[in-house]
Amino acid sequence: xxxxxxxxxxxxxxxxxxxxxxxxxxxxxxxxxxxxxxxxxxxxxxxxxxxxxxxxxxxxxxxxxxxxxxxxxxxxxxxxxxxxxxxxxxxxxxxxxxxxxxxxxxxxxxxxxxxxxxxxxxxxxxxxxxxxxxxxxxxxxxxxxxxxxxxxxxxxxxxxxxxxxxxxxxxxxxxxxxxxxxxxxxxxxxxxxxxxxxxxxxxxxxxxxxxxxxxxxxxxxxxxxxxxxxxxxxxxxxxxxxxxxxxxxxxxxxxxxxxxxxxxxxxxxxxxxxxxxxxx
Numbered sequence: 363x364x365x366x367x368x369x370x371x372x373x374x375x376x377x378x379x380x381x382x383x384x385x386x387x388x389x390x391x392x393x394x395x396x397x398x399x400x401x402x403x404x405x406x407x408x409x410x411x412x413x414x415x416x417x418x419x420x421x422x423x424x425x426x427x428x429x430x431x432x433x434x435x436x437x438x439x440x441x442x443x444x445x446x447x448x449x450x451x452x453x454x455x456x457x458x459x460x461x462x463x464x465x466x467x468x469x470x471x472x473x474x475x476x477x478x479x480x481x482x483x484x485x486x487x488x489x490x491x492x493x494x495x496x497x498x499x500x501x502x503x504x505x506x507x508x509x510x511x512x513x514x515x516x517x518x519x520x521x522x523x524x525x526x527x528x529x530x531x532x533x534x535x536x537x538x539x540x541x542x543x544x545x546x547x548x549x550x551x552x553x554x555x556x557x558x559x560x561x562x563x564x565x566x567x568x569x570x571x572x573x574x575x576x577x578x579x580x581x582x583x584x585x586x587x588x589x590x591x592x593x594x595x596x597x598x599x600x601x602x603x604x605x606x607x608x609x610x611x612x613x614x615x616x617x618x619x620x621x622x623x624x625x626x627x628x629x630x631x632x633x634x635x636x637x638x639x640x641x642x
Contacts, residue, residue: 464496486525497510518530
């Protein structure tokens, strides 16, 4: 039974790694670099998640768990303690989240929508409704000029000659060639992975996290355009409802320092086999 589970775990890893390796090859990451990275992750996870009473696992136990030599484990541990790659990624993700929150507030805050519920065109500065005030409410510690520049660069807003700011879409989408897009991709894959593994290994008393999918292997290719319209329409509407619920239950930055908070949300993703082509 143990061997069967081990082989199944390896098969799951093989399936999960395929899109990751595709991304790495796309950006010139060689196999040796990936091997070194995998060693670092093995050591980091073993140290953080297999300790006793919340303390990091000692070197001997990490060696036993991972099969990596003591010298390499010690070197990786020392490097991890000096560096803070997770912190840098967290900061990048926080910036993206702040920008997304500005767009969300622009579409939901009563001060920023008209009588038909559509987002207003904003003056650049001044009292609400203004872009300056919108960023102050939802942008946190990200400077307003940074948010405006990023939204303009990604085509989410248009700035008129008079400085008036018009929102063009609700979603914050990144160019796939941008470093931030790769950071976001890693975050999305991590979210999915954490949910799946939580459900696999949760304690009996712990609730599961919602994870489901709907797919069919016998859909004609010429149905894809209609499916695309259906999915984008229905998914966007549902995510906006989720976003509105989260906004209603959100605490301020000041309250968050005094209250236990955590990141929650819902992600949705498109499923399609690699074979075949999609007609437009």
